[in-house]
Every structure is written in C-alpha cells, then in structure tokens.
Amino acid sequence: MVKTVILCVIIVGVAVLLLSVRILLKKNGRFVKTHVSQSKEMRKRGVTCVQSQDFAMRHPSRFAVNEVES
Numbered sequence: 244m245v246k247t248v249i250l251c252v253i254i255v256g257v258a259v260l261l262l263s264v265r266i267l268l269k270k271n272g273r274f275v276k277t278h279v280s281q282s283k284e285m286r287k288r289g290v291t292c293v294q295s296q297d298f299a300m301r302h303p304s305r306f307a308v309n310e311v312e313s
Contacts, residue, residue: 266272279285279292 279290280295
C-alpha cells in the first residue's frame, strides 16, 4: 500500500514538473492560452466562444433597431 502511494506521488510529481518546463526555463514563461476568445487568429476569423454567443443572444444590444414588418 505504501509503495503504491509513493509511486503515485512520484508519477504525479514528474508529470507536474514536465508540464511546467516551459514556464520554468523560458524567460517570462506562461501557459499557452487555449481559450477561443484569447486567440488572435480565431478573433480574426470571427470565431467566438459558445458562452459569448449565448450571452449575445440572450441580451440584445441596446443600440439595435426594431424592424417593423409591413
């Protein structure tokens, strides 16, 4: 039981160390931004987050013009 716990702690420690290599070794290292709204290329193409789209659909713009059907 103790050997298993120690082995798991070592494996988790190595995984955390490997995930943080870029941050530790690079000057001003940061995690890569993976969210859609933080990507310049996605914004250029007009791709937005589902949560942002949902918010926009639920809250219409106060500058919107009401159209009258004839």
